[in-house]
Amino acid sequence: MAVGKNILRKDGYEKLTGAARYVDDVTLEGMLYGKTIRSRIARGRIKSIAYDAAFDWSQIVIADYRDIPGKNYVALIEDDQPLLAENEIRHYAEPILLIAAANKDLLEAAAHHIHIEYEQWSPVLSIEDALACREIIYGTDNIFKRFLIGRGDVEEGFAQAERIIEGEYRVPHQEQLYIEPQGMIAIPGNEAMTLMGSMQCPYYIHKAIKQLFHLNDEQVVVIQMTTGGGFGGKEEYPSVIAAHAALLAHKAQRPVKLIYDRAEDIAATPKRHPGVIRHRTGVRRDGRMVASEIDLVFDGGAYVTLTPVVLSRGVIHALGPYACDNVRIQARAIATNTPPNGAFRGFGAPQVAFAYEMQMEKIAAELGMDSLELRRINMLREGDTTATGQTLIWSVGSEEVLNEAVERANYQAQRLAFSQSHSSIQTSTTNHVEAHKRRGIGLSFFLHGAGFTGSGEAKMKAQAGIEIMANGHPRVLSGSTEIGQGTRTIFSQIVAEELSLDFSAVEIEEPDTSRVPDSGPTVASRTCMVVGRVVQMAAREVKAKLLHFVAERFAAPEVELREGKFMVAEKALADFQEMACEYVNLFGELRCFAHYASPPEIEWNEETYSGDAYPVYSWGAEVAEVEVDMDTYEVTVVRLTTAQDIGRAIHPLLAAGQIEGGTLQAVGYGLLEELVWDQGRIINNRLTNYIIPTALDAPDMETIIVEKAYPHGPFGAKGVGELPINGAAPAIAAAVFQATGAFLSEIPITPERLQAAIEKVTTDEHR
Amino acid sequence: MRRLLDVLREDLRLTGTKEGCGEGECGACSVIVDGEVINSCLVPVCQTQKAQILTVEGLAMDGRLNGLQQAFLECGGAQCGICTPGMLIAARALLEANAQPSRDEIKEAIAGNLCRCTGYVKIIDAIEQAATAPAQIL
Numbered sequence: 001m002a003v004g005k006n007i008l009r010k011d012g013y014e015k016l017t018g019a020a021r022y023v024d025d026v027t028l029e030g031m032l033y034g035k036t037i038r039s040r041i042a043r044g045r046i047k048s049i050a051y052d053a054a055f056d057w058s059q060i061v062i063a064d065y066r067d068i069p070g071k072n073y074v075a076l077i078e079d080d081q082p083l084l085a086e087n088e089i090r091h092y093a094e095p096i097l098l099i100a101a102a103n104k105d106l107l108e109a110a111a112h113h114i115h116i117e118y119e120q121w122s123p124v125l126s127i128e129d130a131l132a133c134r135e136i137i138y139g140t141d142n143i144f145k146r147f148l149i150g151r152g153d154v155e156e157g158f159a160q161a162e163r164i165i166e167g168e169y170r171v172p173h174q175e176q177l178y179i180e181p182q183g184m185i186a187i188p189g190n191e192a193m194t195l196m197g198s199m200q201c202p203y204y205i206h207k208a209i210k211q212l213f214h215l216n217d218e219q220v221v222v223i224q225m226t227t228g229g230g231f232g233g234k235e236e237y238p239s240v241i242a243a244h245a246a247l248l249a250h251k252a253q254r255p256v257k258l259i260y261d262r263a264e265d266i267a268a269t270p271k272r273h274p275g276v277i278r279h280r281t282g283v284r285r286d287g288r289m290v291a292s293e294i295d296l297v298f299d300g301g302a303y304v305t306l307t308p309v310v311l312s313r314g315v316i317h318a319l320g321p322y323a324c325d326n327v328r329i330q331a332r333a334i335a336t337n338t339p340p341n342g343a344f345r346g347f348g349a350p351q352v353a354f355a356y357e358m359q360m361e362k363i364a365a366e367l368g369m370d371s372l373e374l375r376r377i378n379m380l381r382e383g384d385t386t387a388t389g390q391t392l393i394w395s396v397g398s399e400e401v402l403n404e405a406v407e408r409a410n411y412q413a414q415r416l417a418f419s420q421s422h423s424s425i426q427t428s429t430t431n432h433v434e435a436h437k438r439r440g441i442g443l444s445f446f447l448h449g450a451g452f453t454g455s456g457e458a459k460m461k462a463q464a465g466i467e468i469m470a471n472g473h474p475r476v477l478s479g480s481t482e483i484g485q486g487t488r489t490i491f492s493q494i495v496a497e498e499l500s501l502d503f504s505a506v507e508i509e510e511p512d513t514s515r516v517p518d519s520g521p522t523v524a525s526r527t528c529m530v531v532g533r534v535v536q537m538a539a540r541e542v543k544a545k546l547l548h549f550v551a552e553r554f555a556a557p558e559v560e561l562r563e564g565k566f567m568v569a570e571k572a573l574a575d576f577q578e579m580a581c582e583y584v585n586l587f588g589e590l591r592c593f594a595h596y597a598s599p600p601e602i603e604w605n606e607e608t609y610s611g612d613a614y615p616v617y618s619w620g621a622e623v624a625e626v627e628v629d630m631d632t633y634e635v636t637v638v639r640l641t642t643a644q645d646i647g648r649a650i651h652p653l654l655a656a657g658q659i660e661g662g663t664l665q666a667v668g669y670g671l672l673e674e675l676v677w678d679q680g681r682i683i684n685n686r687l688t689n690y691i692i693p694t695a696l697d698a699p700d701m702e703t704i705i706v707e708k709a710y711p712h713g714p715f716g717a718k719g720v721g722e723l724p725i726n727g728a729a730p731a732i733a734a735a736v737f738q739a740t741g742a743f744l745s746e747i748p749i750t751p752e753r754l755q756a757a758i759e760k761v762t763t764d765e766h767r
Numbered sequence: 768m769r770r771l772l773d774v775l776r777e778d779l780r781l782t783g784t785k786e787g788c789g790e791g792e793c794g795a796c797s798v799i800v801d802g803e804v805i806n807s808c809l810v811p812v813c814q815t816q817k818a819q820i821l822t823v824e825g826l827a828m829d830g831r832l833n834g835l836q837q838a839f840l841e842c843g844g845a846q847c848g849i850c851t852p853g854m855l856i857a858a859r860a861l862l863e864a865n866a867q868p869s870r871d872e873i874k875e876a877i878a879g880n881l882c883r884c885t886g887y888v889k890i891i892d893a894i895e896q897a898a899t900a901p902a903q904i905l
């Protein structure tokens with residue numbers, strides 16, 4: 001058995017010895033270094049570009065938009081983002097020019113001798129600015145995209161409600177902060193271009209380069225190198241870097257390496273969308289939700305890029321893991337003159353999760369009710385219906401995760417103990433003598449749709465295949481990338497399990513568009529559940545072909561494949577490897593491809609935005625225990641307990657690694673990470689001042705994996721990559737609420753923000 | 768003035784040592800110079816004349832992972848792997864100075880090494896496990 005075991009990861013040896021090759025580790029003969037010259041204003045137009053005459057430009061390659069053979073757009077949802085600005089500037093750090101030189105010193109020197117003058121226009125820098133429409137920067141109303149989903153009769157629901165509770169929540173930008181900055185190498189050929197670098201989605205780059213350079217499928221080759229983290233940040237943006245490197249390489253007719261330093265990476269590449277989310281909830285006195293109205297606005301930045309898809313996930317997840325018969329959810333994404341926001345683990349869901357969970361806390365507080373009880377009353381269970389009208393028919397681990405997390409964290413007893421200790425502090429302290437440290441415990445409960453939203457997977461028809469190599473071992477052919485999450489390891493396990501082989505016999509082909517099919521992007525928690533399923537189907541086909549072959553060869557129709565051997569009853573006929581070799585010798589090759597088909601039960605209506613938004617959901621619950629220093633207002637997360645239903649853990653250790661890593665990223669989201677802006681420019685674009693969690697910020701974590709098998713996932717598996725990013729921020733905020741009485745409707749909970757909230761509680765009390 | 772990091776990576780082609788920030792914040796460039804962990808992005812190469820330098824490439828023996836590397840592999844301490852060389856170096860220096868560190872001491876020792884993938888849990892597990900068999904590490 002390979003599935004369910006903690007096998008040593010496939011890419012471990014190279015990563016532990018320093019032998020793994022990341023893009024910046026490669027130097028090619030005759031290679032130039034590239035650099036991007038970017039705008040220094042948020043909005044306006046270019047008046048002039050001047051090159052110092054005193055500088056020797058003969059050694060510098062310069063490219064601008066006029067060098068692009070095709071149309072000046074980066075292919076994505078809409079063709080609105082130019083590869084290089086022509087005249088108008090729509091955000092700070094927008095690419096204008098590209099330069100390349102044989103060494104980095106020369107390159108930096110050249111950059112200093114280019115002077116760009118601008119005419120500045122008044123920029124739109126916030127959601128409020130954009131909605132006020134004083135300046136119009138997109139369409140007629142600055143709105144990129146709208147969605148409306150609804151069910152039942154909201155007015156009627158509010159009429160039945162005994163209490164109506166309103167809340168407004170704000171969530172910030174967040175930087176992915178993969179430790180390996182973005183980078184790409186372009187190698188020009190005769191009517192050809194090869195790209196190699198750090199990426200999640202080789203076929204996105206393939207498509208973008210084909211269009212920009214008028215090349216065909218075969219002429220463009222994209223190869224993923226070992227990639228030092230992605231978290232969504234290397235989903236769409238690598239297409240831009242690849243195209244920049246390719247443009248320089250095309251002009252120079254030499255290989256060009258383009259690597260961002262940290263400051264450029266933070267300044268220019270996409271972030272998690274900030275948002276403002278308003279809830280208006282009608283409840284009965286017993287806590288039952290009878291009406292819910294939600295309005296969410298995401299800031300998309302200067303270009304559309306992936307924003308509509310992020311918004312779509314946001315609107316569908318906005319009600320969270322709760323049932324309500326009367327729902328209306330309005331979602332808008334707006335344009336601002338800031339760098340485009342894009343994919344980041346969770347993709348619209350962590351924003352709304354903070355809002356729906358804080359709204360639960362607020363409702364519970366206003367009803368004088370326990371918030372765990374409130375969640376239990378309203379939670380979705382198997383057979384219930386979601387806001388889009390999806391009936392949950394399978395793999396619903398909602399109760400299990402909630403019960404597990406609450407029990408393992410000893411939540412109820414701790415909650416009681418903390419609340420008693422607070423009231424004793426309040427009675428024993430007089431004249432503003434505050435206890436130095438306060439403790440609290442809080443809970444969050446969430447779900448995450450696995451795979452693409454709506455009909456995305458049905459349209460994508462992800463492909464993957466298996467071929468038998470000359471030595472009779474299988475090789476997986478898939479465009480899914482290893483970005484640390486364990487793609488190579490789990491695919492090997494799935495194939496080993498299907499073919500009853502040893503895990504070490506399975507090889508994974510390099511993600512190279514000339515050798516692997518398009519499995520769709522490595523995003524949306526879809527690699528295991530969707531592409532893993534396709535890999536499993538391809539393996540089944542290989543197995544069927546070989547069984548048929550062996551049955552004929554030995555005239556043994558009853559033959560089975562067990563433990564790497566073809567068997568009839570207890571008698572072994574031949575080895576897998578031997579028969580696979582024989583098959584290849586006889587027929588030339590054995591390659592089987594499969595493509596993804598959505599489960600037949602799944603139906604989605606794109607027009608009405610209703611139906612089965614995802615084939616299945618993963619479920620999570622998280623308990624955070626915090627300590628708040630009442631002098632410095634610093635919050636320490638002491639312990640996090642999280643239970644997550646992921647269907648089946650193909651590799652429990654890797655799955656737990658995903659959960660722990662995602663959880664700590666979410667601690668950063670809730671407590672630490674904040675961009676500081678000045679007129680559209682990020683001023684803390686360095687690791688000295690954009691703070692992410694270190695080992696000292698990492699709480700003790702307990703991770704419980706719940707396995708409610710999903711019948712259409714490989715061996716029951718659902719998605720795990722994104723689920724854990726949803727839980728920590730609201731759980732921490734709930735714990736801080738218990739510890740201090742301050743209700744935080746905005747993250748991150750920095751000492752300044754917490755101090756203000758606590759002071760507000762104190763003044764309210766003294767009124 | 769060239770940085771030790773550039774000489775290691777570009778001249779010696781020892782590319783196991785990584786650059787994550789170039790300003791002493793991420794620890795991806797950690798190496799041991801005469802027994803001390805330093806950020807090689809901050810050190811001019813001229814300051815390391817005649818020094819003994821240990822990089823990730825110096826950990827495995829004849830292609831075999833040492834006990835610390837093996838523990839990282841078994842415990843899931845490396846995901847994307849970009850922080851791993853620096854983490855291994857920081858852990859090596861810790862275990863040389865303190866053969867039986869507590870979890871808090873481990874956290875302290877790797878606090879200058881950022882990892883965005885693991886949440887640190889399995890890195891700490893790995894260092895703890897490695898400490899149980901110190902002979903195979905040094």
Ligand code: FES
Nearest residue numbers: 787789791794808
């Ligand atoms: S690269 Fe040296 S500390 Fe980050």
Ligand code: FES
Nearest residue numbers: 847850882883884
């Ligand atoms: S394993 Fe990816 S940054 Fe640590």
